[in-house]
Amino acid sequence: MFRIEAEVDKQRRDLLRSRLRDTNTAASPVLAALRGTPAERETPLHVWALDESGDLAGGLVGHTWTTWLHVAYLWVDAPHRGARLGSRLLTRAERIAHDERGCRGARLETWDFQAPEFYRGHGYKVVCAIPDYPPGITEYTLIKPLR
Template identity: 80%
Template sequence: MVCRMFRIEAEVDKARRDLLRSRLRDTNTAASPVLAALRGTPGERDLPLHVWALDSSGDLAGGLVGHTWASWLHITYLWVDAVHRGTGLGSRLLAEAEDLARTTRGCTASRLETWDFQAPDFYKKKGYRVVGVIPDYPPGITEYTLTKRLA
């Protein structure tokens, strides 16, 4: 039976989001032997990985937010407060996250996205290589996707 009646909604609905994600995961797993082999293994789990740096007052000096999945570390955010930039703190946060991902989660690679005005050169110096470029995303800015082998 084909449903021809649709109601379009534009609202945040976490339960529907989780249902959609679950159904997409099931569809992808059925279509891909690689994803099917991962199903139910520790590597399949999407686990958060956060690294925080606090200054002597206990205030946030910097941090890295990411997650691990399927032997990959995905870095979502890496930020260092302006007063701590140039001190090596960003390098320390990145190295700690990569080390945790490799040693405690079995990750063999890392990926991230960054804009041209942010830190593509920083990541390249840390061994990352550009694997994707999206010009004008958003308009006037270029987004880069970079990866690195951790093993």
């Protein structure tokens, strides 16, 4: 007999994640080869742009894992848009991921009203489109090889 619960539990989440990682590692020679190496860990990668006053003008939050950069958030404050600040943040993150962490690819998700054309202009290609996620909006997953 099982008791099923639906509640936020960070301790159980961490335990589940650890057990899933162990199961995946045991099933995959590639993940097993990474076991215990720095590439196995998700390593945060943050790039910030500060204005003349030291206030946040934009930023990129992501992480690297194995040979991939995953961009979670990229944002530029409205007064600074159009000044290529987003391009500079993205380029810097890609350079760090490639040159310092050995990443060979980058991935991200964006919605149709956000920035798919911006990312295409930076060499990203759409590999997945999910219509109506959320309703009326399409979410795209894009990837790019890093060189």
